[in-house]
Amino acid sequence: xxxxxxxxxxAASLDDALTVLGQAAGGGRLLSGGQxxxxxxxxxxxxxxxxxxxxxxxxxxxxxTTGDSIRYGACITxxxxxxxxxxxxxxxxxxxxxGGIAYRAVRxxxxxxxxxxxxxxSTDWVTAMMTAGASVELYGVRGTxxxxxxxxVQGPYQTRIDPDTEILVAVTxxxxxxxxxxGYYKIMQKPGEYASSLAGxxxxxxxxxxxxxxxxxxxxxxxxxxxxTTLATAPAWSAALETAxxxxxxxxxxxxxRGGEPWEQASWTTCVLRAARxxxxxxxxxxxxxxx
Amino acid sequence: xxxxxxxxxxxxxxxxxxxxPRTLLADFLREQALAKSVHLGCEHGVCGACTVxxxxxxxxxxxxxxVDCDGAEIRTLEGLEGDPLTETLRxxxxxxxxxxxxxxxxxxxxxxxxHIERGLPTTPSDVxxxxxxxxxxxxxxxxxxxxxxxxxxxxxxxxxxx
Numbered sequence: 184x185x186x187x188x189x190x191x192x193x194a195a196s197l198d199d200a201l202t203v204l205g206q207a208a209g210g211g212r213l214l215s216g217g218q219x220x221x222x223x224x225x226x227x228x229x230x231x232x233x234x235x236x237x238x239x240x241x242x243x244x245x246x247x248t249t250g251d252s253i254r255y256g257a258c259i260t261x262x263x264x265x266x267x268x269x270x271x272x273x274x275x276x277x278x279x280x281x282g283g284i285a286y287r288a289v290r291x292x293x294x295x296x297x298x299x300x301x302x303x304x305s306t307d308w309v310t311a312m313m314t315a316g317a318s319v320e321l322y323g324v325r326g327t328x329x330x331x332x333x334x335x336v337q338g339p340y341q342t343r344i345d346p347d348t349e350i351l352v353a354v355t356x357x358x359x360x361x362x363x364x365x366g367y368y369k370i371m372q373k374p375g376e377y378a379s380s381l382a383g384x385x386x387x388x389x390x391x392x393x394x395x396x397x398x399x400x401x402x403x404x405x406x407x408x409x410x411x412t413t414l415a416t417a418p419a420w421s422a423a424l425e426t427a428x429x430x431x432x433x434x435x436x437x438x439x440x441r442g443g444e445p446w447e448q449a450s451w452t453t454c455v456l457r458a459a460r461x462x463x464x465x466x467x468x469x470x471x472x473x474x475x
Numbered sequence: 476x477x478x479x480x481x482x483x484x485x486x487x488x489x490x491x492x493x494x495x496p497r498t499l500l501a502d503f504l505r506e507q508a509l510a511k512s513v514h515l516g517c518e519h520g521v522c523g524a525c526t527v528x529x530x531x532x533x534x535x536x537x538x539x540x541x542v543d544c545d546g547a548e549i550r551t552l553e554g555l556e557g558d559p560l561t562e563t564l565r566x567x568x569x570x571x572x573x574x575x576x577x578x579x580x581x582x583x584x585x586x587x588x589x590h591i592e593r594g595l596p597t598t599p600s601d602v603x604x605x606x607x608x609x610x611x612x613x614x615x616x617x618x619x620x621x622x623x624x625x626x627x628x629x630x631x632x633x634x635x636x637x
Contacts, residue, residue, distance in 0.1 A: 184518060185497065185499070185502075185518075186497040186499075187497065188495060188496075188497055189496060189497055191479060191496035191542045214540075214543070217538060217539065217540065217543065218520060218535075218538060221499075221520070221538040221540065222520050222538050224497070225519050225537070226518075234496065234540075238543075262532070286608030287533055287586075287589065287605070288526050288533040288534050288535050288586070289520065289535065291529075291532040291534055292529075292534055292539070373607050374607040375607045375608060376607075
């Protein structure tokens, strides 16, 4: 289908974008890569009076590395992560995740900020950035807010952004230690599809973090605390660890009130186990891809 | 609804037009530039038939707005006449029977060209994974996979002067 008529405004600055957004009184849509927005417009799934294009704002493409974290501009494309065009704060996790999103043609235009702001349940960046302990930066008419990704994403398509007065401008990711290990796994029928389950794992003993996240399933992303604790002290992959992790995942799902058919529970558990196995068994270098 | 002036460089030719902002790049290419190789299969970015090059990178023209491409360089198959890798791919798709109805083929060729140019692995498994980006309902992909592998092999041969 073709979209309904709308206006197009190329933002000259963030404040200009906010002005137009405010004037649109609910009819304004921020345009970044458009890889989710334009399909929705084509299918007429949401109304739009004006599209406000943020892509020409160079600040939103910037990468700022401080001693212990990297701040990524919201308009950085998935392809730039895939190609190693931007530094990876997580020892290869971000590059791996970026390269697994949809298809290359989509990755060339789709952006980190756009994906997080939409927060589809199967968005890779939601699961990955929660696993990384990242936080988002929201620039608005009332100033700038920062919050963790886990706080920001409340559920599928539900974030804490005020859509008429705020713009997600950056994501800040803590740098991992050189001995950290990460794992990531998705379950989907074919490459490039939205995954029914996604799981991310990050074990950073030097910095005292261990995280495990379950995404997808048309639910809010889930931080798996007991699973993370079990992984924090696991020396290596083993049958005994796999059993312990299965128990931990089930306990985490149960205490989160995550119901589901037995096959769904099995799918979620398997997804987390494979991410955990990836973390503990793949060859990982601080700079690039693991070799599973 | 206000119309917007845009200038796009399409296949080496500058095209100016005043268009509705909702105009999809795919429709602009087909109607303003008469680039009929650009096919619309789904209009929501999943089938890949509309794949073109924007500033040298593959993109889905059905989910790109023409106004968003003001100042950009767009290449479709029409603009790749004489490009050695494209000619190698066309020959390979022909000899390996990589098409039947031909609807997905332009998108396949653009994707294949990008894949080979970026030096990505061309084992059958790698090619199948990469070409999940382009839906083909006719061939079962067997001929497409053979064609891409053959073209990659031939292209290296040409490049190295064999």
